[in-house]
Amino acid sequence: MTFDFLSTPLMSPPSRLVIATRESRLALWQAEHIRTLLQQVYPSCQVDLLGMTTRGDQILDRPLAKVGGKGLFVKELEAALLDGAADIAVHSMKDVPMQMDEVFSLVAIGPREVPEDAFISNNYASLDDLPPGAVVGTSSLRRESQLHARFPYLAVSPLRGNLDTRLRKLDEGQFDAIILAAAGLKRLGLGARIRAVLTAEESLPAPGQGALGIEALTSRPEIAAWMAPLHDATTAACVRAERAMARALGGSCEVPLGAYATMRGDAIWLRGFVATPDGTRMAQAELSGAMAHPEALGQQLADTLREAGAESILSSLA
DSSP, X not given: OOOOOOOOOSSOOOSEEEEEEEOSHHHHXXXXXXXXXXXXXXXXXXXXXXXXXXXXXXXXXXXXXXHTOGGGGTHXXXXXXXXXXXXXXXXXXXXXXXXOXXXXXXXXXXXXXXXXXXXXXXXXXXXXXOOTTOEEEESOHHHHHHHHHHOTTSEEEEOOSOHHHHHHHHHTTSOSEEEEXXXXXXXXXXXXXXXXXEOTTTSOOOTTTTOEEEEEETTOHHHHXXXXXXXXXXXXHHHHHHHHHHHHTTOSTTSOXXXXXXXXXXEEEEEEEEEOTTSSSEEEEEEEEETTOHHHHHHHHHHHHIIIIIHHHHHHHO
């Protein structure tokens, strides 16, 4: 990843910044990554980490969709912003709820790591190689619905825990294969565990997957100014389009949907789907639009999906 550190300071550089982060190995890597970048931009700034355990990390015996969704991974970090214990919070963008309180803002979105899903197995080279009845672990209704649609003969079982815990459960033989975000594995130097990277046609990614976001209080514009050198406008436009589509469809852990945007020349190409968890019903669509209006493109794709059958799917999930 590279950043453009050339910027004209509009105010004095920060002397100290505190980053709120979850304490999983991947979350700490992400926070350390942002700390390193900030120290490159502001060499005299002291950047500290505030490690926290969230409700999402504590509840491991039930699917996220049953206990409140991915917002459980950010609430404690946001509380640290509110009480002044931290200046920013670092998140994987796929974990940030689509609806954010106006008190908080995403002040920077960095360049994207690989956004695709990864197939991991100790005995099989690909999803196509799995025999009928093989058990695939995933924590995502998005992945589950796409697996059922393509491979109705496979068994899909819930898989919770941090990345190391999920790999351990695979190694213990609890699953024949698991599906994880490729970005996390690569960031932790575990790319060798990936047997196959699933294309977007095979498994459309989650909104924001592979991108890191920096959250701060809306009432602190100086934070947004300090974070500007870490912001990647192209990635941000793609992620904003994806999130707008998901938001318009009530996207959450309870709704199996995917959204993935890439650049085609000067335009954003946005693909999306909504499905039932069993994959028997799926609405899919794609659109292209101006990079300057990503939210409008996301809303337009959501409307197109509703016309393609998403409305009845969403009604069945309510």
